[in-house]
Amino acid sequence: MPETPTAPTPPRQRRKEARPQELIDAALELFAEKGFAATRSEEVAARAGVSKGTLYLYYPSKEELLKAVISQRLSSEIEAVREYARGYRGDCASLLREVFTEWWRRVFDSPTSAVFKLVITEVRNFPEIAAFYRAEVVDPATALVGSVIERGIASGEFRAVDTRGAVMSLLFPMIMLCLHKHSLGACAPTLEMMDPHEFIGQHVDIVLHGLRGRS
């Protein structure tokens, strides 16, 4: 009796392979919402649709699950940015405007936005996370954006500001947007809040505008 060729993996089988991702997704939601310490591992399992014991079949402890959550999410995003920047051709401002409006808008809408809250919240308790985050996220991002701005300064397109500060001026509000989405923004409809996607565009515009011209 041949299997239907269009369903190569029966549901049960597929389930099993999907478990780690389902657990990570559930954990990210809950850790970001309530904090790592305040989240019970049974809740994570329940949200992933499995029992408490099953969680421990995939991750040896709650702490390892946390590390997996952070590294797995960030790793895929890092790869996405690399891909992005690699193929880019154009001037400095355009690249920045492009990356920010495209990449950050996607990140803001995705579960990855929650990772920033998680990192902010838990780095001090887990040094490994600090090391990983700095090496894999902060440093590459700073280097990428920083080099673009430096090129802009060298070409006279931008004023001679402190590059590191300019990077912060550009990036910090992006991160804050993600943090806000998962903290105050999740508590009740914030009235006086500009639409996040539009804000990203306006913010990049204001900062790039502010970088131009004579100092």
Next chain:
Amino acid sequence: MPETPTAPTPPRQRRKEARPQELIDAALELFAEKGFAATRSEEVAARAGVSKGTLYLYYPSKEELLKAVISQRLSSEIEAVREYARGYRGDCASLLREVFTEWWRRVFDSPTSAVFKLVITEVRNFPEIAAFYRAEVVDPATALVGSVIERGIASGEFRAVDTRGAVMSLLFPMIMLCLHKHSLGACAPTLEMMDPHEFIGQHVDIVLHGLRGRS
């Protein structure tokens, strides 16, 4: 006999007046460092130099202590800003530049900087904090900064951007600076980081510059 080798219990001190502030200070440090849930109430007591039981003489529960920490710290800062803005005479950009460089630098250097991390981290677990923070901090701050920018737009000093977004562009990096100080920034010496005080100045400068001229 150089000194008594047995000092089992330091002499009890009766310091009813000073305790609440000492407990709040200790709690803010620890809550911001490890998170509310991961901080043991005994640690807070120990850092304040009292025993576990004494904490409960002043605050009926760990949760009430948290609320006291947040409201007490913010209340005094709110009062400070009010004082600041009340007596101010000058143009829009000057006011903003003044407030930001003076007030935010002071906040960044003070323990209050930790409150932002605490709020971001815990609002979703404690609705009361959300309500308080929105009513006492977010709304007044947005209104204050927003009205200044609107006046700038009305007078033609600024471009006609979305005011709410401009407020975010200005404020978000200030908050991120505070968050960073108590998360990644506290883990190890960050190499590629501009000096916070200088960054505040440069950031206000860039944004205000970016707000000027034709759209």
Next chain:
Amino acid sequence: MPETPTAPTPPRQRRKEARPQELIDAALELFAEKGFAATRSEEVAARAGVSKGTLYLYYPSKEELLKAVISQRLSSEIEAVREYARGYRGDCASLLREVFTEWWRRVFDSPTSAVFKLVITEVRNFPEIAAFYRAEVVDPATALVGSVIERGIASGEFRAVDTRGAVMSLLFPMIMLCLHKHSLGACAPTLEMMDPHEFIGQHVDIVLHGLRGRS
């Protein structure tokens, strides 16, 4: 090698069905012996042969365990009396003598005897227990015994005494017997104490005798 000297933890047993009753039995013994407040929940668990945590798998709090102890024990006895009285045919005095000598002797010998001490001791702290006990035990018992005595008075078999008082004269010593068993009687062999079973018979005899004849 006679036996393994290290038996650190007895093997875990999964006995979901039997646990509730075992916990209730252990709790009744200890609550009656030491009082509710003076009994540690860990003691109850230990006497039931489980760990502290297991207790809370079955009862959400010590207080709920107390309520379960009382209602479970009394409910089954109430059913027994109903059964008893339902099928009875005979004169008043005979019914009373029968019920008392049979039913009370059985109760006295059973763990249920301890419930009376528990109720006396804890009603004032737990209003729910008062309501339950009055509705399910006091009122039905008073009604049952009272109606029998009233029939006796109506038929001229008994003197015209106050029925409610006669009920008390009959029942109070039964309850006191149970209380005594779990208080002074449990402290050391009471010398001058008539055998409880014989006392029940003699007491019913004396009171019924005392109810007869002219007033």
Next chain:
Amino acid sequence: MPETPTAPTPPRQRRKEARPQELIDAALELFAEKGFAATRSEEVAARAGVSKGTLYLYYPSKEELLKAVISQRLSSEIEAVREYARGYRGDCASLLREVFTEWWRRVFDSPTSAVFKLVITEVRNFPEIAAFYRAEVVDPATALVGSVIERGIASGEFRAVDTRGAVMSLLFPMIMLCLHKHSLGACAPTLEMMDPHEFIGQHVDIVLHGLRGRS
């Protein structure tokens, strides 16, 4: 400046001497109401109108206070009964009827009624109380009432019942009345309850009536 001769002891002075009794009274009320373990020593002090520390000036521990409560109350009652019986002249039934109706009614109305609940509740936790109560209360009372009944049997006034049981038939309801007053009776107005004073009279009447005549 002469003092008023009608107030030889100024209020403060009088207060100090009255303290032990006030503390005992407060403790009896609270211990009987909530149980020894569930009563906080600060509550006792507060009800006696003093501070926590003052309690420990008069009694070295909560347990010693409990013992003082019980022995002090009972000692004075014991003395009262001795006084009563010493001077009595009359037949057996009359003595019993007299003692019961007079003495028990007074006890029922006084705070002493609470001591019975306290003894029942706490004997098993405090062996000293058991010894004291047995030696000073149970044994003398049993002996006194028992000897009267035995004289009644010897004279043919009573049937040849078991004396110890007859004592129990007489006394148990008196004690139950006291227990009830401080447990269920204190929770809400018990509807179907005969007036205690009248019940005492009727009960003695029924039992003495039941003891008479041929067996």
Next chain:
DNA sequence: AATGAATGAGGGTTCATTCAT
């Protein structure tokens, strides 16, 4: 592989007792 009953260390909170004032 999956489950969920069982465990027990750990943490929040209470309260008897002490002691500086």
Next chain:
DNA sequence: AATGAATGAACCCTCATTCAT
């Protein structure tokens, strides 16, 4: 003598983790 702030052992309950099924 009186107070009440301070202490810390003890207790209720939770939850990460284990393991019998």
